[in-house]
């Protein structure tokens with residue numbers, strides 16, 4: 001049996017379109033209605049044909065839905081919740097895919113006080129955005145973290161869990177605050193570091209900058225991939241997960257200062273010990289099959 005039969009996807013960029021492709025591939029018979037605030041995106045989605053219907057308003061998209069999946073940037077969640085409030089069926093489950101969870105739950109529960117809200121975060125993505133960037137296998141063997149509120153109905157959590165499992169994801173259930181702390185270090189801080197290092201390189205004098213581009217084969221190139229991620233999405237992530245990101249940034253700055261001191265005072269053994277520890281972490285990630293450097297994950301879409 002299908003976990004949901006009428007799915008409204010609001011926001012048809014990378015994640016919204018990947019969900020639509022994935023539903024098509026794994027839940028035959030489920031009907032997908034899409035909406036995006038950008039009319040050029042709506043027109044492109046009609047051309048691409050991954051929705052059964054594309055509505056002209058968010059309200060119209062949700063009227064018959066049993067699942068409403070909000071796939072907009074975190075900073076747009078409050079506005080979109082207000083837009084669907086009057087048309088949302090009482091028995092529909094509302095979920096989202098936002099990269100931070102505490103603030104999203106806060107705005108959704110305030111704007112939709114009687115809605116059945118089960119937030120989710122697929123820990124899978126690429127640096128690309130928009131409706132052309134999506135693909136059906138994005139969530140295969142990747143984690144999807146659910147952060148249901150304490151009073152969520154168990155049946156609702158099970159339904160959302162079944163939905164993501166059908167799309168190939170592995171499910172973890174977590175408290176929103178814990179999610180935001182963990183993701184601050186595993187996802188948000190790495191993006192901030194990548195944005196910083198690429199920004200620093202681009203601030204160098206013209207002649208050095210062209211050499212940076214010319215010789216960016218390994219390490220720097222990997223950072224530029226991450227630093228090419230969507231500016232709106234990431235601005236919203238940092239604004240919405242401020243406390244956890246600032247806490248992790250503080251720890252990171254302290255560790256960086258310790259490394260600076262080790263280099264200054266020729267403490268090579270301290271560097272060697274740290275690099276040995278970090279190499280072991282990378283090897284563990286690969287052993288546990290979570291190395292996303294190996295599969296393509298949509299990079300061939302570049």
Ligand SMILES: NC(=O)c1ccc[n+]([C@@H]2O[C@H](COP(=O)([O-])OP(=O)(O)OC[C@H]3O[C@@H](n4cnc5c(N)ncnc54)[C@H](O)[C@@H]3O)[C@@H](O)[C@H]2O)c1
Pocket residue numbers: 010011012013014015016035036037038041071072073074076079080097098099100121122123124125126127128129130131230233237
């Ligand atoms: N990109 C990733 O790697 C990734 C991974 C997991 C989760 N997420 C989360 O998924 C969500 C969507 O990210 P994405 O990468 O698909 O972004 P995207 O830029 O590819 O798509 C977002 C879409 O939302 C639309 N939109 C913006 N405001 C809207 C509104 N008020 N009403 C309707 N549509 C609106 C935009 O026009 C755009 O088409 C974000 O909350 C992000 O944090 C992203």
Ligand SMILES: O=C(O)C(=O)C[C@]1(C(=O)O)C=C[C@@H](O)C=C1
Pocket residue numbers: 098099122123124125126127186187188226229
């Ligand atoms: O692989 C990438 O390009 C990503 O940045 C994906 C990534 C991540 O940091 O792991 C980015 C943001 C999401 O919320 C989840 C996944």
